[in-house]
Amino acid sequence: MPIQALGYAGFGSAALEDWRQFGTGLVGLQAVERGNSLLAFRMDDRKQRIVIDRSMPEGARFFGWRAPTRRRSSTPCGRRDAGSGTIPGGTAASAWTCWARGA
Numbered sequence: 001m002p003i004q005a006l007g008y009a010g011f012g013s014a015a016l017e018d019w020r021q022f023g024t025g026l027v028g029l030q031a032v033e034r035g036n037s038l039l040a041f042r043m044d045d046r047k048q049r050i051v052i053d054r055s056m057p058e059g060a061r062f063f064g065w066r067a068p069t070r071r072r073s074s075t076p077c078g079r080r081d082a083g084s085g086t087i088p089g090g091t092a093a094s095a096w097t098c099w100a101r102g103a
Contacts, residue, residue, distance in 0.1 A: 007064040012056030019052045
């Protein structure tokens with residue numbers, strides 16, 4: 001299945017406020033609160049494009065790729081939104097789990 005584009009990216013960091021200042025002040029992203037340990041950013045009509053997760057190890061990262069067709073599977077990592085290639089209802093933790101398993 002060919003990859004069309006990067007759908008989202010996530011990073012582990014305890015410096016949420018630094019990321020907030022960078023994302024909103026320098027890059028012009030919209031910050032979206034996701035709880036005490038998670039900060040997400042929007043730049044278009046998608047729910048989130050960049051996620052910073054305090055609960056992940058510093059420097060850890062995950063990526064979601066946009067693909068042209070839906071990949072069908074019974075596992076959460078295999079059920080992807082056809083338009084974005086992301087996990088439906090997915091969180092940084094679920095995306096991290098899928099990345100770690102290589103799914």
